[in-house]
Amino acid sequence: MCRKRNSSAFYGILLLAVLLSACGPREPEEPGWDLTGLVISINEERGTLLVDHDEIPGYMPRMVMEFRVAPGDLEVVEEGMTIRARMLLDDQGYRLERIWPVDPVSDRIVEEAARTLRRDTHTRGRAAYREIGENLPDFALYDQSGRVVEPRRFRGRPMVVNFIFSRCPDPYMCPAATVQMKQLQDRARELEIDDLELISITLDPEYDTPGVLAQYARNYGIDTSNFSFLTGPESAIQDLMRQLGVLAFPDDGLIQHTLATLLIDRDGRIIHRADGTRWEVDDFVTRLLP
Numbered sequence: 001m002c003r004k005r006n007s008s009a010f011y012g013i014l015l016l017a018v019l020l021s022a023c024g025p026r027e028p029e030e031p032g033w034d035l036t037g038l039v040i041s042i043n044e045e046r047g048t049l050l051v052d053h054d055e056i057p058g059y060m061p062r063m064v065m066e067f068r069v070a071p072g073d074l075e076v077v078e079e080g081m082t083i084r085a086r087m088l089l090d091d092q093g094y095r096l097e098r099i100w101p102v103d104p105v106s107d108r109i110v111e112e113a114a115r116t117l118r119r120d121t122h123t124r125g126r127a128a129y130r131e132i133g134e135n136l137p138d139f140a141l142y143d144q145s146g147r148v149v150e151p152r153r154f155r156g157r158p159m160v161v162n163f164i165f166s167r168c169p170d171p172y173m174c175p176a177a178t179v180q181m182k183q184l185q186d187r188a189r190e191l192e193i194d195d196l197e198l199i200s201i202t203l204d205p206e207y208d209t210p211g212v213l214a215q216y217a218r219n220y221g222i223d224t225s226n227f228s229f230l231t232g233p234e235s236a237i238q239d240l241m242r243q244l245g246v247l248a249f250p251d252d253g254l255i256q257h258t259l260a261t262l263l264i265d266r267d268g269r270i271i272h273r274a275d276g277t278r279w280e281v282d283d284f285v286t287r288l289l290p
Protein backbone atom coordinates (compact mmCIF):
# COMPACT_ATOMS: atom_id res chain seq x y z
CA MET A 1 0.00 0.00 0.00
CA CYS A 2 2.65 2.38 1.13
CA ARG A 3 4.93 1.32 -1.71
CA LYS A 4 2.16 1.85 -4.22
CA ARG A 5 1.53 5.36 -2.98
CA ASN A 6 5.21 6.13 -3.23
CA SER A 7 5.43 4.90 -6.78
CA SER A 8 2.43 6.93 -7.89
CA ALA A 9 4.01 9.98 -6.30
CA PHE A 10 7.17 9.14 -8.22
CA TYR A 11 5.29 8.96 -11.52
CA GLY A 12 3.52 12.19 -10.64
CA ILE A 13 6.87 13.93 -10.27
CA LEU A 14 8.18 12.30 -13.42
CA LEU A 15 5.11 13.47 -15.33
CA LEU A 16 5.56 16.99 -14.01
CA ALA A 17 9.21 16.91 -15.07
CA VAL A 18 8.16 15.88 -18.57
CA LEU A 19 5.42 18.50 -18.76
CA LEU A 20 7.69 21.28 -17.60
CA SER A 21 10.39 22.34 -19.96
CA ALA A 22 13.29 24.55 -19.12
CA CYS A 23 13.25 27.90 -20.83
CA GLY A 24 15.99 30.42 -21.22
CA PRO A 25 18.65 31.45 -18.80
CA ARG A 26 17.85 35.00 -17.72
CA GLU A 27 20.64 37.40 -18.57
CA PRO A 28 22.22 39.16 -15.62
CA GLU A 29 20.74 42.62 -15.15
CA GLU A 30 22.90 45.39 -16.71
CA PRO A 31 23.28 48.53 -14.63
CA GLY A 32 20.72 51.08 -15.80
CA TRP A 33 18.38 53.88 -14.87
CA ASP A 34 14.59 54.12 -15.07
CA LEU A 35 13.32 57.15 -16.88
CA THR A 36 10.18 58.75 -18.23
CA GLY A 37 10.15 61.12 -21.14
CA LEU A 38 8.39 62.54 -24.15
CA VAL A 39 9.27 61.24 -27.61
CA ILE A 40 10.09 64.26 -29.76
CA SER A 41 11.02 62.47 -32.96
CA ILE A 42 11.86 59.08 -34.39
CA ASN A 43 14.76 58.38 -36.70
CA GLU A 44 13.95 55.08 -38.42
CA GLU A 45 17.19 55.06 -40.38
CA ARG A 46 19.42 55.43 -37.36
CA GLY A 47 17.11 53.37 -35.18
CA THR A 48 16.92 56.10 -32.58
CA LEU A 49 14.46 58.20 -30.61
CA LEU A 50 14.91 61.80 -29.60
CA VAL A 51 13.51 61.99 -26.08
CA ASP A 52 12.94 64.89 -23.73
CA HIS A 53 13.46 62.93 -20.53
CA ASP A 54 12.66 63.89 -16.97
CA GLU A 55 15.34 64.29 -14.34
CA ILE A 56 17.05 61.04 -13.37
CA PRO A 57 17.58 61.70 -9.67
CA GLY A 58 21.23 61.62 -8.66
CA TYR A 59 22.43 61.03 -12.23
CA MET A 60 21.21 63.44 -14.91
CA PRO A 61 19.04 66.56 -15.12
CA ARG A 62 16.09 66.81 -17.48
CA MET A 63 17.38 67.03 -21.07
CA VAL A 64 16.82 66.06 -24.70
CA MET A 65 18.85 63.03 -25.78
CA GLU A 66 19.02 60.64 -28.69
CA PHE A 67 18.74 56.96 -27.72
CA ARG A 68 19.21 53.79 -29.70
CA VAL A 69 16.23 51.42 -29.45
CA ALA A 70 15.36 47.96 -30.76
CA PRO A 71 13.50 47.72 -34.12
CA GLY A 72 10.35 46.44 -32.40
CA ASP A 73 10.23 49.54 -30.23
CA LEU A 74 10.36 51.77 -33.31
CA GLU A 75 7.08 50.13 -34.41
CA VAL A 76 5.35 50.90 -31.11
CA VAL A 77 6.60 54.38 -30.29
CA GLU A 78 5.03 57.48 -31.83
CA GLU A 79 6.02 61.11 -31.79
CA GLY A 80 4.43 62.92 -28.87
CA MET A 81 4.11 59.72 -26.85
CA THR A 82 5.15 59.61 -23.21
CA ILE A 83 7.20 56.53 -22.41
CA ARG A 84 8.81 54.89 -19.46
CA ALA A 85 11.93 52.89 -20.11
CA ARG A 86 15.21 51.63 -18.79
CA MET A 87 18.26 53.60 -19.91
CA LEU A 88 21.43 51.59 -20.40
CA LEU A 89 24.95 52.71 -21.19
CA ASP A 90 27.30 50.68 -23.38
CA ASP A 91 30.35 51.46 -25.50
CA GLN A 92 28.14 52.89 -28.25
CA GLY A 93 26.36 55.26 -25.89
CA TYR A 94 22.95 55.34 -24.30
CA ARG A 95 20.09 53.13 -25.35
CA LEU A 96 16.57 52.44 -24.11
CA GLU A 97 15.04 49.09 -23.32
CA ARG A 98 11.82 47.92 -21.68
CA ILE A 99 9.90 50.75 -23.31
CA TRP A 100 6.26 51.10 -22.25
CA PRO A 101 3.93 53.73 -23.66
CA VAL A 102 2.42 55.74 -20.80
CA ASP A 103 -1.18 56.72 -21.35
CA PRO A 104 -3.31 57.55 -18.30
CA VAL A 105 -6.56 56.34 -19.89
CA SER A 106 -5.20 52.97 -21.08
CA ASP A 107 -3.21 52.49 -17.90
CA ARG A 108 -6.32 53.00 -15.79
CA ILE A 109 -8.31 50.46 -17.82
CA VAL A 110 -5.53 47.87 -17.52
CA GLU A 111 -4.93 48.47 -13.80
CA GLU A 112 -8.63 48.35 -12.95
CA ALA A 113 -9.09 45.13 -14.93
CA ALA A 114 -6.08 43.61 -13.13
CA ARG A 115 -7.62 44.47 -9.75
CA THR A 116 -10.97 42.97 -10.75
CA LEU A 117 -9.25 39.84 -12.00
CA ARG A 118 -7.29 39.52 -8.75
CA ARG A 119 -10.49 39.77 -6.71
CA ASP A 120 -12.11 37.19 -8.98
CA THR A 121 -9.20 34.75 -8.52
CA HIS A 122 -9.40 35.18 -4.74
CA THR A 123 -13.18 34.80 -4.66
CA ARG A 124 -13.01 31.63 -6.73
CA GLY A 125 -10.31 30.26 -4.43
CA ARG A 126 -9.72 26.58 -5.10
CA ALA A 127 -12.15 26.74 -8.01
CA ALA A 128 -10.04 29.39 -9.75
CA TYR A 129 -9.25 27.00 -12.59
CA ARG A 130 -11.89 27.39 -15.30
CA GLU A 131 -13.30 24.15 -16.66
CA ILE A 132 -14.61 23.53 -20.15
CA GLY A 133 -18.01 25.23 -20.41
CA GLU A 134 -17.03 28.16 -18.21
CA ASN A 135 -16.44 31.65 -19.56
CA LEU A 136 -13.09 33.18 -20.36
CA PRO A 137 -12.42 35.69 -17.55
CA ASP A 138 -12.48 39.40 -18.40
CA PHE A 139 -9.12 41.07 -18.65
CA ALA A 140 -7.38 44.04 -20.25
CA LEU A 141 -3.80 43.89 -21.48
CA TYR A 142 -1.59 45.73 -23.97
CA ASP A 143 -0.95 44.29 -27.40
CA GLN A 144 2.21 44.40 -29.50
CA SER A 145 1.29 47.94 -30.60
CA GLY A 146 0.75 49.17 -27.05
CA ARG A 147 -3.03 49.28 -27.54
CA VAL A 148 -5.41 47.95 -24.88
CA VAL A 149 -7.09 44.67 -25.76
CA GLU A 150 -10.18 43.53 -23.85
CA PRO A 151 -11.43 40.13 -24.96
CA ARG A 152 -15.03 41.01 -24.13
CA ARG A 153 -14.85 43.30 -27.16
CA PHE A 154 -14.36 40.08 -29.17
CA ARG A 155 -17.64 38.63 -27.87
CA GLY A 156 -19.43 37.24 -30.86
CA ARG A 157 -16.14 36.09 -32.34
CA PRO A 158 -14.33 32.83 -31.50
CA MET A 159 -10.89 33.03 -29.94
CA VAL A 160 -7.86 30.83 -29.49
CA VAL A 161 -5.72 31.74 -26.49
CA ASN A 162 -2.30 30.47 -25.45
CA PHE A 163 0.72 31.53 -23.41
CA ILE A 164 4.29 32.03 -24.64
CA PHE A 165 7.30 34.17 -23.92
CA SER A 166 9.74 35.65 -26.38
CA ARG A 167 12.98 34.46 -24.76
CA CYS A 168 11.92 30.81 -24.65
CA PRO A 169 14.83 28.96 -26.27
CA ASP A 170 13.26 25.50 -26.29
CA PRO A 171 12.19 24.89 -29.90
CA TYR A 172 9.59 22.35 -28.75
CA MET A 173 7.84 24.81 -26.45
CA CYS A 174 6.92 28.45 -27.20
CA PRO A 175 8.44 28.59 -30.71
CA ALA A 176 6.54 25.42 -31.67
CA ALA A 177 3.36 26.81 -30.10
CA THR A 178 3.65 30.03 -32.09
CA VAL A 179 4.23 28.17 -35.36
CA GLN A 180 1.14 26.10 -34.60
CA MET A 181 -0.96 29.16 -33.82
CA LYS A 182 0.13 30.62 -37.13
CA GLN A 183 -0.93 27.44 -38.91
CA LEU A 184 -4.24 27.62 -37.11
CA GLN A 185 -4.68 31.19 -38.34
CA ASP A 186 -3.98 30.09 -41.93
CA ARG A 187 -6.24 27.03 -41.71
CA ALA A 188 -9.14 29.09 -40.34
CA ARG A 189 -8.81 31.42 -43.34
CA GLU A 190 -8.82 28.47 -45.73
CA LEU A 191 -12.07 27.29 -44.15
CA GLU A 192 -13.47 30.83 -44.38
CA ILE A 193 -13.75 31.26 -40.62
CA ASP A 194 -13.21 34.98 -40.93
CA ASP A 195 -14.05 36.10 -37.42
CA LEU A 196 -11.37 34.15 -35.49
CA GLU A 197 -9.14 36.08 -33.06
CA LEU A 198 -5.84 34.60 -31.87
CA ILE A 199 -4.26 35.70 -28.62
CA SER A 200 -0.85 34.82 -27.18
CA ILE A 201 -0.25 36.07 -23.64
CA THR A 202 3.32 36.41 -22.41
CA LEU A 203 4.53 34.55 -19.34
CA ASP A 204 7.36 37.09 -18.96
CA PRO A 205 5.70 40.52 -18.90
CA GLU A 206 8.68 42.23 -17.34
CA TYR A 207 10.82 41.52 -20.41
CA ASP A 208 8.09 41.19 -23.05
CA THR A 209 7.12 44.80 -23.62
CA PRO A 210 4.88 45.68 -26.60
CA GLY A 211 8.00 46.38 -28.68
CA VAL A 212 9.58 43.03 -27.83
CA LEU A 213 6.35 41.28 -28.77
CA ALA A 214 6.12 43.28 -32.01
CA GLN A 215 9.58 42.01 -32.88
CA TYR A 216 8.61 38.46 -31.89
CA ALA A 217 5.55 38.56 -34.17
CA ARG A 218 7.65 39.94 -37.00
CA ASN A 219 10.29 37.22 -36.56
CA TYR A 220 7.58 34.60 -37.11
CA GLY A 221 6.10 36.50 -40.07
CA ILE A 222 2.76 36.77 -38.31
CA ASP A 223 -0.14 38.77 -39.70
CA THR A 224 -1.25 40.64 -36.58
CA SER A 225 -4.60 41.79 -38.01
CA ASN A 226 -6.35 39.06 -35.97
CA PHE A 227 -3.44 37.74 -33.89
CA SER A 228 -2.50 39.75 -30.79
CA PHE A 229 0.45 39.29 -28.46
CA LEU A 230 -0.46 40.54 -25.01
CA THR A 231 1.45 41.78 -22.01
CA GLY A 232 0.70 43.82 -18.90
CA PRO A 233 0.71 43.69 -15.10
CA GLU A 234 2.42 40.66 -13.58
CA SER A 235 -0.60 40.06 -11.31
CA ALA A 236 -3.01 39.89 -14.27
CA ILE A 237 -0.77 37.41 -16.07
CA GLN A 238 -0.52 35.25 -12.96
CA ASP A 239 -4.27 35.28 -12.43
CA LEU A 240 -4.86 34.31 -16.06
CA MET A 241 -2.36 31.46 -15.78
CA ARG A 242 -4.10 30.26 -12.65
CA GLN A 243 -7.58 30.49 -14.15
CA LEU A 244 -6.58 28.97 -17.48
CA GLY A 245 -4.38 26.23 -16.08
CA VAL A 246 -0.81 27.14 -17.00
CA LEU A 247 2.12 26.72 -14.63
CA ALA A 248 5.27 28.81 -14.81
CA PHE A 249 7.91 29.54 -12.25
CA PRO A 250 11.51 30.70 -12.20
CA ASP A 251 13.95 27.89 -11.49
CA ASP A 252 17.63 28.56 -11.06
CA GLY A 253 17.78 31.21 -13.77
CA LEU A 254 15.32 29.32 -15.99
CA ILE A 255 11.58 29.64 -16.46
CA GLN A 256 9.80 26.32 -16.22
CA HIS A 257 6.37 26.27 -17.73
CA THR A 258 3.56 24.22 -19.18
CA LEU A 259 1.62 25.00 -22.34
CA ALA A 260 -2.10 25.22 -22.89
CA THR A 261 -4.18 26.29 -25.87
CA LEU A 262 -7.83 27.19 -25.31
CA LEU A 263 -10.67 27.55 -27.74
CA ILE A 264 -13.33 30.11 -26.81
CA ASP A 265 -16.65 30.06 -28.64
CA ARG A 266 -18.62 33.04 -29.92
CA ASP A 267 -20.40 33.35 -26.55
CA GLY A 268 -17.13 33.63 -24.64
CA ARG A 269 -17.19 30.05 -23.32
CA ILE A 270 -14.15 27.78 -23.13
CA ILE A 271 -15.14 24.85 -25.33
CA HIS A 272 -11.86 23.01 -25.85
CA ARG A 273 -8.33 22.92 -24.50
CA ALA A 274 -5.11 21.14 -25.41
CA ASP A 275 -2.10 20.86 -23.17
CA GLY A 276 1.40 20.77 -24.63
CA THR A 277 2.07 21.24 -28.35
CA ARG A 278 0.79 17.88 -29.59
CA TRP A 279 -2.56 19.03 -30.89
CA GLU A 280 -3.99 19.20 -34.34
CA VAL A 281 -4.90 22.51 -35.90
CA ASP A 282 -8.02 20.90 -37.40
CA ASP A 283 -9.14 19.72 -33.98
CA PHE A 284 -9.59 23.40 -33.11
CA VAL A 285 -10.88 24.91 -36.34
CA THR A 286 -13.43 22.21 -37.16
CA ARG A 287 -15.21 22.98 -33.87
CA LEU A 288 -15.92 26.43 -35.25
CA LEU A 289 -17.57 25.24 -38.42
CA PRO A 290 -21.38 25.44 -38.58
Ligand SMILES: [Cu+2]
Nearest residue numbers: 023168173174
Ligand atom coordinates in the same frame (compact mmCIF):
# COMPACT_ATOMS: atom_id res chain seq x y z
CU1 LIG B 1 8.62 28.29 -23.48
